[in-house]
Amino acid sequence: MKPTLLLINPSNQYRRGFTLRQESRQVPLGLGMVAALTPSHWKVILLDENIKPFRYRPADLVAITAFTSTVARAYEIAAIYRSQGIPVVIGGIHASMLPEEAKQFADAVVVGEAESIWPAVIRDFEAGRLQKIYKAPPADLSQMPAPKHEIFHPSYLFASIQTSRGCPMDCDFCSVPVFNGHQYRLRPVEAILEEMASLRNRLIYFVDDNIVGYNDKAREHALEIFEGMIRRNLRKEWFAQASMNIAQDKELLKMASRSGCKMLLLGVEAESESQLHDTNKRLNLKLGINNYAHAFKAIHKAGIAVLGAFIYGMDSDTPATLRKRTQYILRSSVDVIQASVMTPLPGTRLYERMAKDNRILPARLPEHWQHYHFSDVVFRPAQMEAETLASEINRAYATLFQGGALRLKFLRTLWNTRSLRTAVWAWNSNFNYRSVALERPSIAINSHQ
Numbered sequence: 001m002k003p004t005l006l007l008i009n010p011s012n013q014y015r016r017g018f019t020l021r022q023e024s025r026q027v028p029l030g031l032g033m034v035a036a037l038t039p040s041h042w043k044v045i046l047l048d049e050n051i052k053p054f055r056y057r058p059a060d061l062v063a064i065t066a067f068t069s070t071v072a073r074a075y076e077i078a079a080i081y082r083s084q085g086i087p088v089v090i091g092g093i094h095a096s097m098l099p100e101e102a103k104q105f106a107d108a109v110v111v112g113e114a115e116s117i118w119p120a121v122i123r124d125f126e127a128g129r130l131q132k133i134y135k136a137p138p139a140d141l142s143q144m145p146a147p148k149h150e151i152f153h154p155s156y157l158f159a160s161i162q163t164s165r166g167c168p169m170d171c172d173f174c175s176v177p178v179f180n181g182h183q184y185r186l187r188p189v190e191a192i193l194e195e196m197a198s199l200r201n202r203l204i205y206f207v208d209d210n211i212v213g214y215n216d217k218a219r220e221h222a223l224e225i226f227e228g229m230i231r232r233n234l235r236k237e238w239f240a241q242a243s244m245n246i247a248q249d250k251e252l253l254k255m256a257s258r259s260g261c262k263m264l265l266l267g268v269e270a271e272s273e274s275q276l277h278d279t280n281k282r283l284n285l286k287l288g289i290n291n292y293a294h295a296f297k298a299i300h301k302a303g304i305a306v307l308g309a310f311i312y313g314m315d316s317d318t319p320a321t322l323r324k325r326t327q328y329i330l331r332s333s334v335d336v337i338q339a340s341v342m343t344p345l346p347g348t349r350l351y352e353r354m355a356k357d358n359r360i361l362p363a364r365l366p367e368h369w370q371h372y373h374f375s376d377v378v379f380r381p382a383q384m385e386a387e388t389l390a391s392e393i394n395r396a397y398a399t400l401f402q403g404g405a406l407r408l409k410f411l412r413t414l415w416n417t418r419s420l421r422t423a424v425w426a427w428n429s430n431f432n433y434r435s436v437a438l439e440r441p442s443i444a445i446n447s448h449q
């Protein structure tokens with residue numbers, strides 16, 4: 001009989017976030033890659049808490065991935081399997097940033113991109129010599145197979161695809177350069193197109209941190225993907241994250257639109273320069289905040305909606321600047337609103353700086369990692385009490401996501417993009433963010449909760 005590898009995608013038990021609505025659930029793509037790299041003499045099963053609550057299933061080996069906000073749940077599930085004598089391997093961004101913590105809850109920890117080390121983990125397990133820590137170098141994307149999408153539940157509306165890894169920027173709050181490195185690594189275009197063509201999903205989420213990159217090579221790569229999608233008549237609709245510089249590239253925008261792009265997430269972060277300096281958001285500073293409106297207009301002209309990502313709680317923020325940000329979001333032509341509380345994730349410069357200055361709020365760890373989901377306050381803001389920031393974000397959510405504001409956004413998207421389909425995309429996306437924001441009130445954590 002084949003040995004069984006059980007892959008587990010845990011979900012946050014305090015806030016369900018994007019898993020609340022079917023429209024916003026995202027497949028655990030990394031586990032699809034682990035499945036693809038597992039030898040064929042293994043049986044691979046995915047237990048996905050995005051879809052169904054945990055139910056114990058026997059296995060020979062368990063592999064769990066986790067973000068910081070889901071790691072407490074990952075440790076709980078790991079304990080269940082370890083109590084049955086079944087070895088557990090844990091990986092993902094949180095375990096990579098805090099391997100010393102993770103190794104207390106697992107038999108082995110994969111640090112970094114699992115792809116380059118997973119075959120060795122399986123070999124060691126089979127030889128009975130599983131090691132405590134596996135340090136994985138950045139994977140060579142030209143050698144990687146496509147993730148095994150068949151293991152994902154068919155109810156996922158969006159398929160996820162990755163075209164590149166790494167980011168040369170250095171935003172204070174972001175763990176991408178630490179985890180995936182500063183160098184761009186690009187997947188071969190034909191492999192990406194083949195993967196897309198094999199998927200039954202019409203809707204695609206490109207999980208890249210920036211689909212168009214910051215240099216000529218990355219731009220050409222994106223252009224080739226868009227042209228390939230058009231040439232092959234793939235008929236997908238997609239969204240992705242990008243940086244503001246895409247707005248200055250008419251050709252790229254046109255081809256993105258023709259290949260099915262409906263929405264681009266832009267890290268706007270803030271509408272004032274002092275807050276952009278707080279987070280070292282160099283590209284936005286270079287563009288200049290006065291040019292945001294032109295950038296949004298250029299994207300709209302291609303029939304694409306702008307998903308604006310904003311941060312509440314930067315060091316120069318006061319209650320007054322936060323309310324100004326809310327008004328800016330309402331007035332601006334941003335179509336879809338993502339408003340997050342500043343969150344110092346382990347492994348980022350922001351976390352190190354705040355820990356050094358004793359600004360991380362005391363917490364019962366690992367349980368309280370579940371509050372690191374971008375809606376609660378987990379640090380002492382520089383210019384207000386933590387509770388004040390929590391009540392300001394609650395006030396912002398109530399204003400931004402009220403029905404009238406969203407209806408107005410819908411009409412503006414329709415007017416600006418002249419596309420009903422894009423406006424419907426934006427409308428649905430706003431409801432995804434609305435349900436995440438209003439699921440429960442934001443709080444400032446304290447160790448007595």
Ligand code: SF4
Nearest residue numbers: 167169171174176209
């Ligand atoms: S926020 Fe975006 S641009 Fe900044 S470092 Fe992270 S991935 Fe790069």
